[in-house]
Amino acid sequence: PPPTITATERPLVRLERIEKSFGSNRVIPLLNLAIRRGEFLTLLGPSGCGKTTLLRMIAGFETPSAGRVLLDGEDITSLPPYRRNVNTVFQNYALFPHLNVSDNVAFGLKQHGVAKADRTEQVQQALAMVQMDVFASRKPKELSGGQQQRVALARAIVNRPKVLLLDEPLAALDLKLRKQMQQELKNLHEQLGITFVFVTHDQEEALTMSDRIAVMNRGVIDQLDAPQTVYNHPRTRFVADFIGENNTLPGTFDGQTFRRGEVVIPVVDTPNVAPGRAFLFIRPEHVVINRQRPADTFALPAQLTGRTFLGNQWKIHCTLTDSGERIDVAVRPDELSALDGYETVYLNWPVAKATLANDQ
Numbered sequence: 001p002p003p004t005i006t007a008t009e010r011p012l013v014r015l016e017r018i019e020k021s022f023g024s025n026r027v028i029p030l031l032n033l034a035i036r037r038g039e040f041l042t043l044l045g046p047s048g049c050g051k052t053t054l055l056r057m058i059a060g061f062e063t064p065s066a067g068r069v070l071l072d073g074e075d076i077t078s079l080p081p082y083r084r085n086v087n088t089v090f091q092n093y094a095l096f097p098h099l100n101v102s103d104n105v106a107f108g109l110k111q112h113g114v115a116k117a118d119r120t121e122q123v124q125q126a127l128a129m130v131q132m133d134v135f136a137s138r139k140p141k142e143l144s145g146g147q148q149q150r151v152a153l154a155r156a157i158v159n160r161p162k163v164l165l166l167d168e169p170l171a172a173l174d175l176k177l178r179k180q181m182q183q184e185l186k187n188l189h190e191q192l193g194i195t196f197v198f199v200t201h202d203q204e205e206a207l208t209m210s211d212r213i214a215v216m217n218r219g220v221i222d223q224l225d226a227p228q229t230v231y232n233h234p235r236t237r238f239v240a241d242f243i244g245e246n247n248t249l250p251g252t253f254d255g256q257t258f259r260r261g262e263v264v265i266p267v268v269d270t271p272n273v274a275p276g277r278a279f280l281f282i283r284p285e286h287v288v289i290n291r292q293r294p295a296d297t298f299a300l301p302a303q304l305t306g307r308t309f310l311g312n313q314w315k316i317h318c319t320l321t322d323s324g325e326r327i328d329v330a331v332r333p334d335e336l337s338a339l340d341g342y343e344t345v346y347l348n349w350p351v352a353k354a355t356l357a358n359d360q
């Protein structure tokens with residue numbers, strides 16, 4: 001018999017065969033997504049790939065052209081935003097300028113008829129969680145951007161929604177404050193146990209904060225995995241290039257090994273890769289520069305053609321002798337002098353560090 005699915009394993013949010021077009025612009029061709037209860041899920045992708053559109057369909061600000069949105073098993077596709085147990089935090093905070101901090105946070109509770117005493121307590125609690133309780137009587141314009149965003153967060157969590165949607169909430173903050181708020185958001189997520197769906201185009205932010213990352217490319221989720229998996233085992237060239245730095249080598253997969261002319265490269269990370277034309281992805285920090293041709297394993301002869309200083313590391317630029325393709329290698333500053341005087345070297349890498357895919 002098929003395994004039974006218990007209530008705790010049932011996804012909290014399910015997007016089923018979602019399509020979305022604006023006029024003739026097909027922003028989301030066909031998408032399925034299951035969001036786990038309590039997870040911190042990030043939608044990551046370049047500008048225009050459809051992240052915000054996807055988030056707005058969960059929030060109810062956009063209606064899918066086809067498909068269904070389920071929340072806790074209930075079809076909410078045609079419910080308006082205020083009838084969904086879901087709140088959104090926007091990049092521009094969207095606070096009411098004429099209301100003070102407390103009243104901003106209390107607004108939704110009042111609309112839902114929560115009694116004054118309960119309201120006061122819940123508002124106080126929410127403001128304390130974002131360290132804004134001392135600013136309760138200030139107006140938004142008397143607060144910094146970071147403080148306004150904290151108030152917007154308090155307003156979004158005060159009624160404990162099932163899902164908190166965050167649309168690039170930190171994008172307007174400077175780098176230092178953004179890093180601090182990333183940590184605070186993570187803490188808040190842990191304290192609340194609410195499911196967070198976070199939109200960003202910043203790969204570092206996604207890697208730092210998420211339980212899982214959905215990498216989006218033109219309305220399609222290319223990969224949905226834990227940050228470490230997305231980084232170490234990218235399944236498409238788009239994912240390999242968008243997250244971190246990457247070298248791509250075209251070649252042929254024969255079902256066992258990866259071939260480039262005379263060079264046979266062992267590969268192990270090859271799920272769903274069909275024999276034929278394929279691409280090998282290898283991170284700069286995993287490539288090893290050998291001064292002599294190794295006797296016991298594969299090696300790609302290359303010329304050292306340049307170097308770039310990056311503070312904590314150097315990027316060594318190499319050109320493959322057989323093809324002229326460029327490979328970048330990251331080395332620590334103390335490893336650099338060992339390369340002085342060498343022009344021809346032999347590149348390889350630990351076999352498990354390379355990933356193979358068929359697509360471009």
Ligand code: ATP
Nearest residue numbers: 022025027045046047048049050051052053054201
């Ligand atoms: P960004 O990071 O720039 O916000 P995004 O990945 O969130 O990008 P979306 O805002 O979802 O992307 O937009 C995806 C595509 O849909 C874009 O081509 C955009 O122009 C289009 N689009 C979004 N909203 C509308 C709308 N209301 N009417 C027409 N086209 C829209």
